[in-house]
Every structure is written in structure tokens, then in C-alpha cells.
Amino acid sequence: xxxxxxxxxxxxxxxxxxxxxxxxxxxxxxxxxxxxxxxxxxxxxxxxxxxxxxxxxxxxxxxxxxxxxxxxxxxxxxxxxxxxxxxxxxxxxxxxxxxxxxxxxxxxxxxxxxxxxxxxxxxxxxxxxxxxxxxxxxxxxxxxxxxxxxxxxxxxxxxxxxxxxxxxxxxxxxxxxxxxxxxxxxxxxxxxxxxxxxxxxxxxxxxxxxxxxxxxxxxxxxxxxxxxxxxxxxxxxxxxxxxxxxxxxx
Numbered sequence: 019x020x021x022x023x024x025x026x027x028x029x030x031x032x033x034x035x036x037x038x039x040x041x042x043x044x045x046x047x048x049x050x051x052x053x054x055x056x057x058x059x060x061x062x063x064x065x066x067x068x069x070x071x072x073x074x075x076x077x078x079x080x081x082x083x084x085x086x087x088x089x090x091x092x093x094x095x096x097x098x099x100x101x102x103x104x105x106x107x108x109x110x111x112x113x114x115x116x117x118x119x120x121x122x123x124x125x126x127x128x129x130x131x132x133x134x135x136x137x138x139x140x141x142x143x144x145x146x147x148x149x150x151x152x153x154x155x156x157x158x159x160x161x162x163x164x165x166x167x168x169x170x171x172x173x174x175x176x177x178x179x180x181x182x183x184x185x186x187x188x189x190x191x192x193x194x195x196x197x198x199x200x201x202x203x204x205x206x207x208x209x210x211x212x213x214x215x216x217x218x219x220x221x222x223x224x225x226x227x228x229x230x231x232x233x234x235x236x237x238x239x240x241x242x243x244x245x246x247x248x249x250x251x252x253x254x255x256x257x258x259x260x261x262x263x264x265x266x267x268x
Contacts (some may be wrong), residue, residue, distance in 0.1 A: 021185050021198055023088060024063070027084070045075070045099055046075070056081070080216075081217055088186050088189075092190050093188055094188075095191035095194075098192075104252075115127075116138065118138055125141060127252055127253070128253055129193065130251070131193040132180070134148060134149075135154050142259070144232070145163045148162075154177075155197060158177045165230065166230055174206065179218040187219070227239045240258060242256045243255050
């Protein structure tokens with residue numbers, strides 16, 4: 019596991035496609051020598067060169083956005099403790115969590131690296147041990163997740179794809195370094211990291227998260243991630259039980 023960079027990611031994509039550099043040169047539209055320099059981080063690709071890589075490798079929208087993120091300076095991210103202090107001091111944000119609680123909806127404010135800044139009781143009850151871990155991706159690879167998630171492997175694969183995208187956007191942040199340091203010793207995280215080059219910025223609304231409820235009954239949630247607030251540092255995640263209804267709160 020490592021924080022993504024443009025050159026290494028381009029090499030991973032090529033290798034995942036099973037192409038040599040000479041073969042890849044034919045599809046991206048420039049020489050194998052130039053491609054090698056990009057992969058080794060010796061040259062920064064121009065916009066047209068980057069588009070040639072994206073089109074040649076037939077990258078999906080999420081990967082195209084990821085490569086563009088890696089080609090430009092990353093987005094600075096405020097320290098987690100600062101964001102947590104801000105969220106917990108804002109009465110309106112606390113009230114919003116309580117409103118979700120009253121409707122039976124799990125809700126939490128997170129930073130872009132999915133550190134939990136504040137949550138309602140339903141969120142903490144469903145994600146056993148999340149307050150001790152503090153990070154949703156790290157929790158995914160904990161023993162707690164094994165008892166909660168019906169499909170731990172599938173959810174962890176999605177978490178890895180999400181992490182790669184977030185790490186690319188905020189690659190110089192303290193949170194990025196902390197996340198990689200926390201998961202690097204985990205063999206399961208390493209396996210899934212190496213198993214796929216996929217990245218994602220969100221989750222298909224049709225894909226429910228299936229979990230074991232606190233009373234040992236099954237429960238399915240629809241996850242929703244609200245747009246960033248406070249200069250892209252804070253996001254709202256909600257998990258609505260399949261049987262819940264009504265309009266999403268702001």
C-alpha cells in the first residue's frame with residue numbers, strides 16, 4: 019500500500035491490461051520511451067498526453083478523474099482534530115444528526131479520508147467499535163466489521179477503491195499518511211489493494227450495504243454521501259434502512 023502518484027498509477031493500469039510498454043505506445047499515441055519516463059515520474063504528461071492515456075486505456079469516468087487529480091496539486095486538508103472540534107461545536111450540525119436519529123437513519127459527519135468527526139447514536143450502535151477506531155476504512159478491516167458486515171470482502175473492496183481516489187485528491191495530507199500507515203500492516207488490506215486498480219468516488223445507490231443488526235436480524239442500508247461543506251473538508255454520510263421512507267434532510 020502506498021499513496022498514489024501519477025506515474026505508478028499509469029504503470030499499474032497498463033500492467034492490469036496486460037500490455038507491454040511497446041504495446042501500450044500503440045494505443046496511447048506516443049512512444050514507449052516517453053511512456054516509461056511518465057511511469058517512472060521523470061516527466062509530467064501534458065493534458066493531451068494524459069487524455070491519450072485515458073482514451074487509449076479506455077479508463078472509466080472514475081479512473082479518468084483520478085488521473086486528472088494526480089496530475090494537478092492535491093487539495094490541502096485541515097487536520098482531523100480541527101475538523102472534529104469545528105463540527106462538534108456547530109449546533110446546527112448536531113441538530114441535523116438528531117433529526118436523522120429520530121427517523122431511524124444512521125448519520126455521521128466525516129472528512130474526505132472518512133475519519134468520523136461526529137455521529138448519531140444509531141451510527142455508533144450499528145458500527146460496533148467505530149468510536150475506538152475513529153476511521154471508517156480502518157474499521158472495515160477490523161474484527162468488528164467481521165461481525166457486522168454480511169459481505170466483508172465485497173465492502174472492503176469498495177472501501178479500497180474509495181480510499182485510492184481520496185488518497186489521490188489529498189495525497190500530501192496528514193490524514194493520507196495516517197491512513198496508509200494504519201492499514202499497511204493489514205494483510206487483507208494489502209491483498210485487496212493489489213487485487214484491483216479500480217477507484218471510485220461514491221457508491222451506486224442501487225447497491226445496498228447488508229449487515230447483521232444489533233438483535234442479530236438482517237438489515238440492509240442505502241448509503242448516501244452529501245456534497246462537501248466547509249471548503250470540501252466535511253461530508254455527511256447517511257445509511258437509511260431499506261424500510262425507511264421520506265425525503266432526505268439537508
